Amino acid sequence: MKNPIRKALEAGKPSVGSWLNLGSPLAAEVMVSAGYSWLAVDTEHTAYDMESIAHMFRAIEARGGVPLARAWDHDPVTIARLLDAGAWGLVFPHISTPEQASGVARAMRYPPVGTRSIGTGRCRTISPDYPKVANELVLCIPQIEDLEGIANAEAIARIEGVDVGFLGPGDLAMSMGVEAGHPDHEAALQRFREGCERAGKPSGLPVSDAADAARRIQQGFQFIDLANDMRFLQAAAGTALREVHSEPG
Numbered sequence: 001m002k003n004p005i006r007k008a009l010e011a012g013k014p015s016v017g018s019w020l021n022l023g024s025p026l027a028a029e030v031m032v033s034a035g036y037s038w039l040a041v042d043t044e045h046t047a048y049d050m051e052s053i054a055h056m057f058r059a060i061e062a063r064g065g066v067p068l069a070r071a072w073d074h075d076p077v078t079i080a081r082l083l084d085a086g087a088w089g090l091v092f093p094h095i096s097t098p099e100q101a102s103g104v105a106r107a108m109r110y111p112p113v114g115t116r117s118i119g120t121g122r123c124r125t126i127s128p129d130y131p132k133v134a135n136e137l138v139l140c141i142p143q144i145e146d147l148e149g150i151a152n153a154e155a156i157a158r159i160e161g162v163d164v165g166f167l168g169p170g171d172l173a174m175s176m177g178v179e180a181g182h183p184d185h186e187a188a189l190q191r192f193r194e195g196c197e198r199a200g201k202p203s204g205l206p207v208s209d210a211a212d213a214a215r216r217i218q219q220g221f222q223f224i225d226l227a228n229d230m231r232f233l234q235a236a237a238g239t240a241l242r243e244v245h246s247e248p249g
Helices: 004-010 025-033 050-062 076-084 098-108 130-137 147-151 153-157 169-176 183-198 210-219 229-246
Strands: 015-020 038-042 066-070 089-092 139-144 165-167 203-207 223-228
Touching (some): 025 050, 076 089, 139 153, 147 169, 203 210
Parallel strands (some): 015 038, 038 066, 066 089
16 A cells, blocks of 8 residues: 555656645545645644544545645644544644654654554554554655754755655745745755755645746656645635626626
């Protein structure tokens, strides 16, 4: 049993997914039905409870997608609960050091390579052999969001159990005291990508639209978060209303 995201990345192909911030399982179904191969439930910046998170995972799986989550912290208990609920991978915000990356990577895996506790959670429905396949199935995705993390990008990516390096461009820009797109900010993004490449790991970042996705893929980023359900709703709703008001009559 192989994680489709891992399969695509190991083949050198991009993997394009999106984020979920609306808390709606139906929105998740719509997104996967549109063709997104994975969706990440953003538990860091939303008010989801664990039952809601599990329902989101079910909705993603029901349409053939891969459910991920962005954790709200690095606590091993949080990690275990999200994985037991059925996440096939976790994004960890604000990873700045190899030690932090090592801690979350170990918490995601069962012994002897990690410290995850075996229990009877929803994850057991993924495969009858889940405890045997889980260590290879799940993806550990540290998210770098400051200059300390940029400086440590290669060391973080080299940690055993880290599968993908991911950027938080917005928080990175704020920590640098510049706007996203500033030359110094762009240089930091490329240093991050190059560090992951030297470590032999794929890298990714969020993008706002298809043109930005194509540009980043051309640069060598593979794991692409294309906007999120809330942004898509905002954009479509605003465009439709502007078109109505622009019509004569």
